[in-house]
Amino acid sequence: MILIKNIKGLVQVREKSPKYLSGAQMQELPVLENAWISLKDGRIYDFGSMDNCPENDTSDVIDAQGSFVLPAWCDSHTHLVYAGNREKEFELRLKGATYQEIAAAGGGILNSAKTLQNTSEEELYQQSAARLKAVMHMGTGAIEIKSGYGLELEAEMRMLRVARRLGETFNIPVRTSFLAAHAVPESFETSGAYVAHIIAEMLPKVAESGLADYIDIFCEDGYFSLNDTDQLLGAAAAYELRPKIHVNQFTAEGGVALGVDHNALSVDHLEEFTKADLTALKGSETIAVALPGCSFFLGIPYTPARRIIDAGLPLALATDYNPGSAPSGNMNFVVSAACSKMKMTPQEAINAATINGAYAMGLENEVGSITKGKRANLIITENIPSIGYLPYSFGQNHIKEVIIGGQRLNSSN
Numbered sequence: 001m002i003l004i005k006n007i008k009g010l011v012q013v014r015e016k017s018p019k020y021l022s023g024a025q026m027q028e029l030p031v032l033e034n035a036w037i038s039l040k041d042g043r044i045y046d047f048g049s050m051d052n053c054p055e056n057d058t059s060d061v062i063d064a065q066g067s068f069v070l071p072a073w074c075d076s077h078t079h080l081v082y083a084g085n086r087e088k089e090f091e092l093r094l095k096g097a098t099y100q101e102i103a104a105a106g107g108g109i110l111n112s113a114k115t116l117q118n119t120s121e122e123e124l125y126q127q128s129a130a131r132l133k134a135v136m137h138m139g140t141g142a143i144e145i146k147s148g149y150g151l152e153l154e155a156e157m158r159m160l161r162v163a164r165r166l167g168e169t170f171n172i173p174v175r176t177s178f179l180a181a182h183a184v185p186e187s188f189e190t191s192g193a194y195v196a197h198i199i200a201e202m203l204p205k206v207a208e209s210g211l212a213d214y215i216d217i218f219c220e221d222g223y224f225s226l227n228d229t230d231q232l233l234g235a236a237a238a239y240e241l242r243p244k245i246h247v248n249q250f251t252a253e254g255g256v257a258l259g260v261d262h263n264a265l266s267v268d269h270l271e272e273f274t275k276a277d278l279t280a281l282k283g284s285e286t287i288a289v290a291l292p293g294c295s296f297f298l299g300i301p302y303t304p305a306r307r308i309i310d311a312g313l314p315l316a317l318a319t320d321y322n323p324g325s326a327p328s329g330n331m332n333f334v335v336s337a338a339c340s341k342m343k344m345t346p347q348e349a350i351n352a353a354t355i356n357g358a359y360a361m362g363l364e365n366e367v368g369s370i371t372k373g374k375r376a377n378l379i380i381t382e383n384i385p386s387i388g389y390l391p392y393s394f395g396q397n398h399i400k401e402v403i404i405g406g407q408r409l410n411s412s413n
């Protein structure tokens, strides 16, 4: 049992957890002032005001004086399992090459796929474990991880096995997405031919392995068409793999409505966004996911959060952690950038990075709020003046301690 007492503000306290928050609800971030919280068997056991703080029997007591406690970040879109890096492409881009030009010249996703295909499972695990450890220390307590740098069955399965092993080893909820449709390998003439191959040869085996929770595709000009997306999502539905898709990163051509038609859990990126996209999302159970780290790194537009939220829709925030378009898994930066660049309020951004992030990976009953019975995944801040100080004071670390599954992280874990 752990008891955290003298908490200046216990943030995101919900007696009953909402599924997700939409529109004006996102502005409401409940804070219990001068509070305590107790954790038992890896779960949130109880909490309340310091006026009724329980006796300190045998508990491990943390005195949080001056600190805020909030649910750990829920990062619903990452490619954290990858091999090597692409800093050379970064330098090419700084000299004027575009992301698409680099990809067309055999760089980009195909470059990472070549590296991964030549990396052993153990080595891939070690590289990925180091990244996961680092993001957990930055406050991430639940994460979605995609395949997509294998592009052939064995390497895709290797990525998914590594993702599952990470979840078990680090006692953190990991949701996985099967993203073989990330780029077209050189051995295929067309995207359609590769999608047909994924459907016939890869999908049945991946589904049978139980290694994937969701299906993903990079629906984009020069990658996979609307028709490819329709085919793949239709086939995946037969295996009960719900879509979480990459769409509207560079062009908006109707992929959002298609995702909604296929009952996607989330549509991610949306740096380009039309009125038709907004209309398609209304009344659906599909959540929009913004990835400001990608906009920052590639210098492309930011997802129009205000248009989405002001239309009454829900929005989640995630890192997109990957070697090409967002080589950072820091959710604190994402929350900060969402405020500064997308004009979200701190309350909206924190809701988007906790409860809405949890929903965007099907974990809303497990994480994302301070609710009894949910996993004890918590961030304890340093002594900061307000919760809005977190995004305001960007690029600085204000986390004193992170607790995941009731375990206090320290320098040795």
Ligand code: NIG
Residues within 6 Å of the ligand: 108, 109, 112, 218, 246, 249, 294, 320, 322, 323, 324, 325, 326
């Ligand atoms: O979400 N856009 C597609 N996939 C990743 C980038 C992958 C890469 O460049 O390696 C993304 O931005």
Ligand code: FE
Residues within 6 Å of the ligand: 077, 078, 079, 246, 320, 322
């Ligand atoms: Fe991505």
